[in-house]
Each structure stands twice: as structure tokens, then as C-alpha cells.
Amino acid sequence: MVERGITLVYGGSKVGLMGKLADRVMTKGGDVIGVTTQHLMSHEVAHSGLTTLHVADTMHERKAKMLELSSAVVALPGGFGTLDELFEALTLAQLRRYQAPCGLLNTDHxxxxxxxxxxxxxxxGLLAAQNLALLEVAETPETLLDRLELYAQKPADDKIYFVTN
Structure with a gap:
């Protein structure tokens, strides 16, 4: 991400896969924007060393802010929260309310x-082919980023990716 000039936007946690990714991006000199909630701040899971940390009142506002700040969505391996964030972005893309690519990193299948x-x-017949095509899938980060860049509407120096796990 840093080599490609991509800013990381994520849920702002200091723990788990995303906390490690945020640390790695910052170690390499990249920018990281976190978006958390006051509830999560009170549970002391918010990352305090980010480039920017936004605090939303609700999870809905948190997701909306992450989408507002990003020019693509990438889902890493994760659970309910990851799927919620990915499918909200895909639903908004389907409704033409989010004009950015969505990707699924299918690491180790x-x-x-x-x-x-x-x-x-x-x-x-429950999911239209053109809506399924809104989701780019790749097994490596490099391939997924290459595919998402083909979709990108913004110049290369203005890409900010919301990554979730």
C-alpha cells in the first residue's frame, strides 16, 4: 500500500490483523486513518498512534465515515464485522450510492x-450478474490492488482504501 501511495482507512483498532496492518503501514511511512466509536474508545481498543483518528457516535456513522474517506473497499479475512462492512459497501455500490470498487482478498482460500x-x-436469480461483478476477488494483495486500480476513478496519488478484516 505504501509503495503505491495508498492511505489506509480502517476501524481504528490497535488489536488484531488490522492493528498489525496499521502498524506496518506507519512503520513504512504511510498514512493511516482510523474511524472508531466512543464505545470502542472506552474499551481501550482504539489505536492511539494513527495519522488521524475519527470518533463516531454509532457503528452506522463509523461505516459511513470510512466509506466517505475511501476510494475503494478491501475485505481481508475476518468475521461478522468484516462481512457487514463489505456487504454494506456492495449494497451501496449496487444502488449507485458508492462509486468505488470493492475487493475481497481470498488469502489461502x-x-x-x-x-x-x-x-x-x-x-x-437472487443476485444479478452485474451486481456480483461489483466484487473483485483475488488471492494476493498485489493482484487485488492491481484490479482495484483498474476501477479507480481518482488519480493514483489520491487513492485512499478502506480495509477491513
Whole structure:
């Protein structure tokens, strides 16, 4: 991300995979923007060393702020929160309320079953092919970033990616 001039936007935690990614981006000299909630701040999981940390009142406001600040969404392996953030972005993209690419990093085939499910939903007529095409999937960060850059509407020096796990 740093080599490509991409700013990281994420949920602002100091723990877990995203906390490690934030630390790595900053160690390499990159910018990291966190968006957390007051609730999470009171549980002392917010990262205090970020370039910028926004504090939202609710989780809904938090997600909206992350999308507002970003020019793409990347989902790393994760759980409910990751899926919630990814599918909200995809839903908004489907409704043409979010004009940026969405990507799924399928490291070690983590999301294979989800991809099978999404294709099944398409085959059953519950998910339109053009909406499924809103999701870029790749097995390596480099390939995913390459694909997302093809979608990017902004100049290369103005890319800010919201990454979730």
C-alpha cells in the first residue's frame, strides 16, 4: 500500500490483523486513518498512534465515515464485522450510492465458500450478474490492488482504501 501511495482507512483498532496492518503501514511511512466509536474508545481498543483518528457516535456513522474517506473497499479475512462492512459497501455500490470498487482478498482460500454462495445466489436469480461483478476477488494483495486500480476513478496519488478484516 505504501509503495503505491495508498492511505489506509480502517476501524481504528490497535488489536488484531488490522492493528498489525496499521502498524506496518506507519512503520513504512504511510498514512493511516482510523474511524472508531466512543464505545470502542472506552474499551481501550482504539489505536492511539494513527495519522488521524475519527470518533463516531454509532457503528452506522463509523461505516459511513470510512466509506466517505475511501476510494475503494478491501475485505481481508475476518468475521461478522468484516462481512457487514463489505456487504454494506456492495449494497451501496449496487444502488449507485458508492462509486468505488470493492475487493475481497481470498488469502489461502479463506472466502471460497462465500464465493460459492454468491455464485449460487446468482444462479438462483437472487443476485444479478452485474451486481456480483461489483466484487473483485483475488488471492494476493498485489493482484487485488492491481484490479482495484483498474476501477479507480481518482488519480493514483489520491487513492485512499478502506480495509477491513
Amino acid at each position: 479463506y472466502y471460497d465458500q462465500l464465493i460459492i454462495f454468491l455464485r449460487h445466489a446468482e444462479q438462483q
